[in-house]
Amino acid sequence: MQALATEVRACRACRDLPCGPRPIIQVAEGARILIVGQAPGRRVHDTGIPWNDPSGDRLRVWLGIDRETFYGPDFAIIPTGLCYPGSGPRGDHPPPRHCAPLWFARLRALLPDVALTLLIGRYAQAYHLAGCDARLGVSWHVRHGADYGALWPLPHPSGRNNQWLARHPWFAAEILPVLRDRVREVLRGGRRGDHRPS
Incomplete structure (x- = not known):
């Protein structure tokens, strides 16, 4: 795992990025929960720490x-x-399409204990949900998140997205309590080799 992580962090496949390439991941062989977002933002790029920004603060509360x-x-x-893809008038650019096919499967193969994968945002959902119909939109996938089993779509x-959250009060009222229970359940399960009861 560490050898592959070193290889990933040295990737320079996207040399034309506005701030240059800086792949940012967090991996551990015993991880129980996998977070798949869209791409690092500028603050995360600058610090090298994933979700080290207000979005990460809100995600941790969720x-x-x-x-x-x-x-x-x-x-x-x-x-x-x-890597941080740069930004435009409507926010950060989409993640480069060739990035996930280049690295994701190799990294995921070394995470055998993952029991819950959080798919955050439409790009993550479009790539990782087999048969995902983009026409249904993020709202539909988030509303039906519990139906995906080990994959859980989130906005x-x-x-x-403050306006989205205001327009969809069911997310905080109905989805987040169930999600928090699931996160606690997975974390209580321990890692491979642990004998703590689930």
């Missing part, structure tokens, strides 16, 4: 966990695009 847990060995973080926690 999951009911603190920073120590989030950055601990139970969580792996692999964005759909590993992006960016402040740009």
Whole structure:
């Protein structure tokens, strides 16, 4: 795992990115929860720490966990695009399409204990949900998240989605309590070799 992580962090496949390539991941072989976002933002690019921004703060509240847990060995973080793609008038650019096919399967193969994968935002959902109908939209996939089993679609926690959150109060009222229960259940299950009861 560490050899592959070193290889990933040295990737320079996207040399033309506005701020240059800086792949940002978090991986540990015993991870129980995998977070698949879209791509690092500018602040994350600058610090090299995934979800180290207001979006990450909100995500941790959604999951009911603190920073120590989030950055601990139970969580792996692999964005759909590993580098900051730059931004435009409507926010950050989409992740490069060739990034996930280049790295995701190799990294995921070394995470045998993952029991829950959070798919955050439409790009992550479009890539990772087999047969995902983009016409249904993020709202539909999030509303039916519990139906996907080990894959759980979520909206992006960016402040740009405040209007979406206001228009869909069912997310906070109905989805988040179930999601937090599932996160606690997975974390209680321990890692491979642990004999703690689930």
